[in-house]
Amino acid sequence: MQIDGRYRIDVTLSPLSNNQMQLETIISRPEAGEWVVVGRPAMTLAEDGQASLRVADAGWDVIEVGIQPEESLPRS
Numbered sequence: 829m830q831i832d833g834r835y836r837i838d839v840t841l842s843p844l845s846n847n848q849m850q851l852e853t854i855i856s857r858p859e860a861g862e863w864v865v866v867g868r869p870a871m872t873l874a875e876d877g878q879a880s881l882r883v884a885d886a887g888w889d890v891i892e893v894g895i896q897p898e899e900s901l902p903r904s
Contacts, residue, residue: 833858834857834858835855835856835857836855836856836857836858836863837853837854837855837856838853838854838856839851839852839853840852840853844872846874847874847875848872848873848874848875849872849873850870850871850872850873851870851871851872851873852868852870853867853868853869853870854867854868855867855868855869867883867884868883868884869881869882869883869884870882870883876897877896877897878894878895878896878897879894879895880892880893880894880895881893881895
């Protein structure tokens with residue numbers, strides 16, 4: 829998908845082992861007539877509602893976050 833010719837977003841959803849799915853995204857912007865990758869967020873989704881999010885920017889610094897469904901969080 830393209831957004832006003834200023835960004836392009838490519839998305840792939842793939843099955844993984846252990847009943848998980850991975851949603852991979854490539855975000856690009858035009859530069860000198862070519863599309864240049866500026867980010868690569870990816871999310872792994874488990875059947876039990878747990879997920880992990882991985883974001884890599886154009887400098888390829890990486891942030892990883894674990895996500896749990898609300899009902900599995902400890903109650904105070």
